[in-house]
Amino acid sequence: MPKFKYEVVDAKGKMSTGFIEAGNVNDASRLLKADGKFIASIKADTGSSILNAEVGSPRLKTKDLVIISRQLASLLSAGITIIRALDMLYQQVESKKAKNCVGAIYESIQSGKTLSEAFKEQSAALPSIMVTMVSAGEESGKLDEVMARLAEHFAKEAKLKNKVSSALVYPKILGFVTAAVTLGLMIFVVPKLSDTINELGGELPGLTKAVMNFSHSLVHFWYIYALIVAAIVISFKVWKKSESGSITWAKLMLKIPIVGKSTKMTAAARFTRTMSTLLRSGISVLQAVEITGATLDNKILEKKLYDARIDIRKGTNLSKAIRPIKEFPPMIYAMVSIGEESGTLDSILDKAADFFEDEADAATAKLTSAIEPVMIIIMAVVVGTVVGAVGLPIFKMASFIHV
Secondary structure (H helix, E strand, O other), X not given: OOEEEEEEEXXXXXXXXXXXEOOOHHHHHHHHHHOOOEEEEEEEOOOOOXXXXXXXXXXXXXXXXXXXXXXXXXXHHOOOOHHHHHHHHHHHOOOHHHHHHHHHHHHHHHOOOOHHHHHHHOOOOOOHHHHHHHHXXXXXXXXXXXXXXXXXXXXXXXXXXHHHHHHOHHHHHHHHHHHHHHHHHHHHHHHHHHHHHHHHOOOOOHHHHHHHHHHHHHXXXXXXXXXXXXXXXXXXXXXXXXXXXXXXXXXXHHHOOOHHHXXXXXXXXXXXXXXHHHHHOOOOHHHHHHHHHOOOOOHHHHHHXXXXXXXXXXXXXXXXXXXXXXXXXXXXXXXXXXXXXXXXXXXXXXXXXXXXXXXXXXXXXXXXXXXXXXXXXXXXXHHHHHHHHHHHHHHXXXXXXXX
């Protein structure tokens, strides 16, 4: 039976902590309340093992967000109370991060906080679009409809991410194979052949010496190479997260041929989809632009949307405010303008999102097609260099024997 860790306050105001076994959070809460105690917090006990330590970002995966939104939409539309719905959801989610997040929201509501406040407390795990829309849904009394829109939004976002990830699978496999083949040749093949070549004697070509020296250093000082690679990876991640690094990286992603096209189309799809979802839920254009900027994963576009928000605050409409953003396809400005004139901005943006998602898919496919031959050429150069370094002295000695 699951064990839950709790903090309670008794009738005398004394705080105490402990553990209780129960079928679920709701049952554990009921048992504690039956003893006349006020629950300050209660959550599943995960133990103190290092295996239970949180690793990586606290952000929930898009798949978890889809499950949470869809399940809450279904349960709330069926007339189930939010407390009971969260308890049922806690039993259904599988990932540890999602369980912790849902459990924390449940605890906050049990302690007297509103749903929007409980979601805001989990802003480290939940995207801003979800926190804002839950607040709007709670105020309007249409929380089930808002959750349904969120589920649809996250499902389409997951679909777009999966398309991009799937398209890059083959280049990643080629990169892995290239690295594996290179290491295999340098660690296992070259050392044995170099011993044979040295025994035969003769002067070695420069290429052969260079490859043999590299192989020798890799075999005997592999830890130095491992530290260098780790240092490069960590340095790159730190630089990319810095203010100047993130801006430089954003510029590169927008300007590199082929890559820039894919980045722009993906950003356009996310902008139109997120704006449509927020506007349909009653969020103001000003707030929607602010939230959308953070979803584009590009500092340049985020800064330009911030400038657009300033213009909107001054009274400029959305179509004119985003017109200076040249990274967006011109079609966005035209469709936003039409949507504003007809009063159907949310539905127009939703249709535009479908179009840009197809464009992003096509651009990503072109990017993959460009990467594949480059990876094959790199593999051919690496393998060819090693084969040439080994073959040159053998052919040279064979020619002397023939003479």
